[in-house]
Amino acid sequence: MMLSAPSVPANTTAGVRCFHAEELANRLPHLEKWLHSDKPTPLSRHPRWLNVLEQSLGHSVYMLEAFDGDKTTGILPLAFVHSYLFGRYLVSLPYLNSNGVVADDETVRQRLIDRAALLADELDVRHMELRHEKAVEHPALNARMDSKVHMRLQLPDFPGPLWEQFPAKVRNQVRKGEKSGLNIVWGGDELLDDFYSVFSRNMRDLGTPVYGRSLFAGILEHFSKEAELCVLRSEKTPVAGALLLHGRGVTEVPSASSLREFNSTCANMLMYWNLLERAVQRGQAVFDFGRSTVEGGTYQFKKQWGARPEPAVWQYYVRDGDAREMRPDNPRYQRLIRIWQRLPVRLTRWIGPRIVRGIP
Numbered sequence: 001m002m003l004s005a006p007s008v009p010a011n012t013t014a015g016v017r018c019f020h021a022e023e024l025a026n027r028l029p030h031l032e033k034w035l036h037s038d039k040p041t042p043l044s045r046h047p048r049w050l051n052v053l054e055q056s057l058g059h060s061v062y063m064l065e066a067f068d069g070d071k072t073t074g075i076l077p078l079a080f081v082h083s084y085l086f087g088r089y090l091v092s093l094p095y096l097n098s099n100g101v102v103a104d105d106e107t108v109r110q111r112l113i114d115r116a117a118l119l120a121d122e123l124d125v126r127h128m129e130l131r132h133e134k135a136v137e138h139p140a141l142n143a144r145m146d147s148k149v150h151m152r153l154q155l156p157d158f159p160g161p162l163w164e165q166f167p168a169k170v171r172n173q174v175r176k177g178e179k180s181g182l183n184i185v186w187g188g189d190e191l192l193d194d195f196y197s198v199f200s201r202n203m204r205d206l207g208t209p210v211y212g213r214s215l216f217a218g219i220l221e222h223f224s225k226e227a228e229l230c231v232l233r234s235e236k237t238p239v240a241g242a243l244l245l246h247g248r249g250v251t252e253v254p255s256a257s258s259l260r261e262f263n264s265t266c267a268n269m270l271m272y273w274n275l276l277e278r279a280v281q282r283g284q285a286v287f288d289f290g291r292s293t294v295e296g297g298t299y300q301f302k303k304q305w306g307a308r309p310e311p312a313v314w315q316y317y318v319r320d321g322d323a324r325e326m327r328p329d330n331p332r333y334q335r336l337i338r339i340w341q342r343l344p345v346r347l348t349r350w351i352g353p354r355i356v357r358g359i360p
Contacts, residue, residue, distance in 0.1 A: 014068040016115040024050065024063050031065065034072045035102070040249030040285055044096040048222050053079050053094060056218035057211075057357045064115050066108045074103030076112040076130075080123055083358025087320075090120045090128040091360045095215065097150065097254065097291045097312070100130040113138045117317050128317040129360055135313045143316040143323045149309035151289040151302035159277045170269070170304055177270025183233045184274055188220050191229040194238035198231075202257035204348045207337030212353030216243060216255070230275060232258075232267050240267040242275055251279035252288040272305065 019027045031047045050061040059079040066074035077099060082088040093099040103109040113130075117140040120128040127143075130136075135144065156162050163171065185191060196213045203210035219227050223245065232240040242256035253275055258268040279287045289307050292299035299309075316323040340348065 014066070014073070014111070016111050017065045017067065018115060018119060019063045019065060020060070024061065027063065027065065031063065031072065031075055034075070041247050042098065042250040042252055042288060043223065043226050043245040043247035044093075044098055044252060044254075045102065045247070046223070046226075047075070047077060049093055049096065049099075050077055050079070052215070052218045052222050056215040057094065059094065059357075062119065064112050064119075066103060066112050073105075074101065074108040074112050076101045076116055078116060078119065078128075080125070081358060081360050082125075085355070086358045086360075088123060088125040089360035090116070090123060090125045092116075092130050094360065095211065095254070096131065097252075097288075098131050098133055100132040100315075101136060109136055110138060113140060120317055120319065124319075126318075126320040127323050127360075128319075129323070130315045132313045132315055133311055135315060140317045141315045143318045145314045145316075145323065146312065148291045148293050148312045149299075150312050151292050151299065151307040152310055153276070153287045153289070153305060153307040155276070155280050155284055155287055157280075157283075159280050162276060162280060165306055167304060173266045173269040174273045177266035177273075180265035180267070180270070181234065182239065182265060182267055182270060183235075184270070185231050185233070186278070187229055187231075188224065188227075189217065191231045191241075192216060192220065194231045194233070195229045195241035195243070198238050198241045198259060199255060199257045200349050200352070201259065201345050203352070204343065204345050205260065205341060207341045209340070209352035209356040209359070210348060211255075211356055213349075214353075219243065219245075230271060230278070232271050234262060234265065234267075239265070240271045242271060244275060244278065246279070246282055246284065249285040250288055251275075251282070251284045251286070252290070254290060276305065 028047050035041065035045065035047065047063065050063060053059045054061045059081055062078045064076040065072055076092060078090050078092050079094050081091050081094055101109050101112050103112060113136065116128060192213065196216065200210045226246045228244050230242045230244060231238050239262040240258035242253050245252040245254060258271065276287055289302040291312050292302060294309065
């Protein structure tokens with residue numbers, strides 16, 4: 001299905017197409033090639049994420065493509081998130097920290113957001129959320145959140161200089177982890193159960209509904225060469241795990257967890273050192289630790305590794321309500337978080353994915 005775009009003046013061949021369903025599947029290979037360049041590009045920008053979100057979370061997905069004649073000039077991937085509990089939203093893109101408009105110039109950016117706002121109207125969503133890193137000025141974008149930042153570390157050509165730049169406290173904690181008898185393994189699907197057992201338990205402890213195992217299975221399936229799991233075990237017990245995404249020059253860690261009762265082993269510190277070392281070994285230029293609230297706990301954890309803050313500007317076309325309503329730090333959810341923390345892990349694994357898939 002290809003939805004119609006706003007009319008284009010007769011004296012130009014430029015416009016925006018909206019692809020959905022079978023038409024989108026046929027168009028994605030072309031857009032993957034268009035995005036290919038020598039510039040560092042995180043895997044979170046890859047158009048194939050639409051396949052992951054559709055198949056693993058059940059979202060309806062769309063791709064807006066700006067064109068000028070037969071030339072692609074920009075894209076904007078979008079997922080339609082809807083549930084009976086929370087309502088209807090258009091997001092670019094769920095689960096990922098950064099996405100939104102990719103365009104050759106400002107005129108193209110404006111056209112893509114014009115069409116995205118029209119799609120939001122057509123789908124009657126409460127708001128559209130674009131997870132930008134730099135603000136785009138557009139009359140439809142009437143709200144924004146920039147209280148969080150991306151924490152990123154520039155990587156050297158080999159691990160030695162990276163190790164030497166860490167504070168003595170960090171190096172000592174990594175060494176303690178190395179002496180704790182933990183076993184570090186790398187892999188894909190074969191490690192998914194171990195990874196998910198740690199991740200889902202940690203999300204319960206944080207009071208956060210957990211994504212389903214199927215999301216991570218989908219990521220490993222669609223990005224078999226770019227995504228991998230790291231798991232640390234104490235004998236046969238998994239105690240820490242992380243998902244790494246290796247883009248062009250950029251490695252991201254969108255999901256990582258460790259068990260609190262093993263904090264004394266410094267398993268989390270040992271894991272992150274191995275994640276960083278892995279990225280360097282693959283020749284990556286940047287390690288992206290993910291988003292954090294400025295001066296918050298995770299911000300300080302990432303800062304100790306040398307990561308520096310970069311802007312995260314989430315912009316909104318709000319049609320109903322307040323864009324902040326569905327954010328986890330909303331005070332209205334504190335009681336629910338405390339209740340969730342007391343639930344059995346097995347129960348949270350069953351009901352958590354049904355809840356979180358409907359949260360933008």
